[in-house]
Amino acid sequence: MTMPRQDTAFQGLGDSRSSVRLKAALAVGTTPDPRFVDGLVERCAVEPDFYVRDMLTWALTRHPASMTVPKLVEELRSERAQARSQALHTLSKIGDRGAWPAITRELLTDADDEVARSAWRTAVVLVPDDEKPGLATVLATQFGRGERETQVSLSRALVALGEVIVPALRAAMTDPDPRVRQHAIATERLSRDPEAGFEYAIGEAKRIMALGPTSQEAHGEEALGSAGQEVLGSEGREG
Template identity: 45%
Template sequence: MNITRAFQAADPSLRLHAALAAGTDADPAYLVPLMERMGDEPDFFVRDMLTWAITRYPVSETFPLLIEVLNDPQARSQARSQALHTLSKIQAPGTWEVLTTPMLHHPDVAFRTAAWRVAVAVVPHAERAALAVELVAELGRGDEDTQRSLSRALAELDDEVRPLLATVIAHAQATQAYLDDPEGGIAGHLHEARRVAALGPFAQN
């Protein structure tokens, strides 16, 4: 099969079949066309098959190519997002080191959420708390799907996230109380909100 030609077919089922064939044969000659197709493929299912196909190749061959796409400022955002998605599946050693803080807050939603998935999958234990701080800063940003993706990422950092969320909730409640009662002062409202957040269901006792 001429993979490059098949990837140009108008019928997405033909492109899907080409990606399946490339992953099944794992011929080294197919790897570059697979990488190139990531940035152009409009069909979600074909893109997913492209990722599956790439994971079928040795990490020693795919990892450098994925990092090259990720770090290429000329690459399309879709290509870079798909590279991140594929890295989340491979979870190769060294992945954490290529992630940057700006990636976690990238203006492109697909890129940003893909960075979250990779980050929580490969974060070293010593970096979990710092990653939790960065992800909590994304609360409230984006539409429902984006917020759902963030919640899933935060859930992977369970113990590190819980105290941060309690602080955010307390601050939000204190701000709401201050809006309703400016004369009460923000400090007093914040103290009470923190007490309630810390005590949880026992706060009313």
């Protein structure tokens, strides 16, 4: 008896060659089949190739959210960092706001940078308007974390939230930790001019900090006084 084409394609996800796995994920997504949802989610947790993982995410978005979202939410409790990160990434692509309660503080502050970055991006997509201030407060606890890539992700997530970030920025710009202050100042610069880029924003932050506390306080008052209007204009554009 000949195996159905979808079944053959699905089996290809376990092939040792990434090119075969990529084609298999494409085939499964092209012809969605509810039987494969569990397997797609499981494969996301272990797939080593970035492009195949991205195709797996696409394949999952081709299936009904009612089937995929509960499975992905379960993965957020996995001990495997890649499982949590990829589930978050896929939830952000699906965009079902019913998954918002699953984006916990634990995920937003996850010890694994990739998981945390995925959580920040997903949270910004799913957060209800009335919970944006609380999200901004949690994200602000991560100022100064990690290397450039991680800091860029956090700044972009905060800027995307709009004017609700002002109180959190104000507090962080006077934090005793210089890494926190620098990152917060750079984020404020991005909120006013996203097209300037993160390197420029960090450079400006270093310059302001080098001038001393008085300059930082003056800059903070001037910048945040008008941030309510300016940060709104920055939404949707990333530096």
